[in-house]
Amino acid sequence: MTPGSSRLRDSLRPYLERAPLAALFLGISSGFAFAMIGATLTTRLAQHGISKGAVTAFALTFLAYNLKFLWAPVVDNFRLPLIGRFGQRRSWLWLVGVLVMAAVAWLGFADPQESLLLVAAAAVAVGVAGATFDIVIDAYRIELLEPRQLGAGSGMSQYGWRIGAAAAGGLALVLAQQLGWAAAYVACAAFALPAMMVGLLMGEPRRHREPVAPHGLLEAVQAYFSPLAEFLRRQGALVVLLFVLIHKIGDTLANLTLRLLFESLGFSNGEIAFYDVGVGFVALLAGIFAGGILYVRLGMKLSVLVSLILMAVSNLSFAALAAIGHSNLGMAAAVGFENFASGIGGVTVVAYLSALCNLRFTATQYALLSALASIAGRFLTGTTAGGLIEAMGYVNFYLLTTLVALPGVILFWLMIRSGLADLSIGSAGRVGEGGAR
Secondary structure: OOHHHHHHHHHHHHHHOHHHHHHHHHHHHHHHHHHHOOHHHHHHHHHOOOOHHHHHHHHHHHHHHHHHHHOHHHHHHOOOOOHHHHOHHHHHHHHHHHHHHHHHHHHHHOOOOOOHHHHHHHHHHHHHHHHHHHHHHHHHHHHHOOHHHHHHHHHHHHHHHHHHHHHHHHHHHHHHHHHOHHHHHHHHHHHHHHHHHHHHHHOOOOOOOOOOOOOHHHHHHHHHHHHHHHHHOOOOHHHHHHHHHHOOHHHHHHHOOHHHHHHHOOOOHHHHHHHHHHHHHHHHHHHHHHHHHHHHHHOHHHHHHHHHHHHHHHHHHHHHHHHHOOOHHHHHHHHHHHHHHHHHHHHHHHHHHHHOOOOOOHHHHHHHHHHHHHHHHHHHHHHHHHHHHHHHHHHHHHHHHHHHHHHHHHHHHHHHHHOHHHHOOOHHHOOOOOOOO
């Protein structure tokens, strides 16, 4: 065996263990529901002649994914009757999986031309059920993976999410053309099954800590707020939360405005489809793989720091593209670099957020952290990005997004230097094989 093939085998080995492979199938089920109320529903409504205003209003159904932390404590603390004997995580995984399938089927049978209100209700049901499925899947994944597997497991989960979203969206379009939208949605509901099968085959996560049932209203209220209270009692908790809040702002500002840049530079739909979707997707997959390797080789802290630097620098490539103008090579390079960096960051940062969780409150704490990580960037993009682009132009805007990303990089570097990056790790990053470091 040559040294090269030996290194390749060593790089692939973490991905081929049972728990990371299970994370792949969990990710597939997590991604499909998002697609059902995203581009798939938009296409369906447009084909039925629904107005653009009404179609865009359906984006509000995604609010469930941003607000899921509000009901995540129920998933952590409430033991389901009858099926609860199979374990807290598995019972919720199976129940919510069935609810997601039912909601997706309902959305398929709801006819936009007969009752748009009924379609909206079904879409909200898919959003709430899908967000709850995410809560359970994330908790199951974190508790199933050993600390040393968090990087590879996060990567496989990201692969699965992309596969689930793309496959479900593509299958829905093909089946809708042949059999109609109702049959398409019913068929796509089966994408919930991989996660449910993982629960059946892998069993209840060994690292899960069974909740203590609250007695009375006061204990129920305490149980609801306990996950946040436990986190805030940790040394430097507010600094960690500040990092989680700000670390993605620059990246989000850049990513959510790229289509505006491409349009202003005169790229055709075909060019955008090939470079932004095609080249970008391949680069993202490569970045996810590289992120898992970095996590194993460098450890959690350094791999997160490297990914933060790469994501900040990648914004400069769009400033360069804006300065150059219409260039297919420039677009390929910029999109490829950005997606590669995002793929690495998606693995390492998700692994870090997972490691921050306490195994007693995995569902709630991860839901809180993931919501906090996205809210600032999305809010600023929606309220200021357009005005900033008009005021300073695209080149200066993307230079600004790079500067905005620097505080997150510097703060995490200071957290490493001070030891806070280690002190903040929860039991999810400590209990089990190979602590997350």
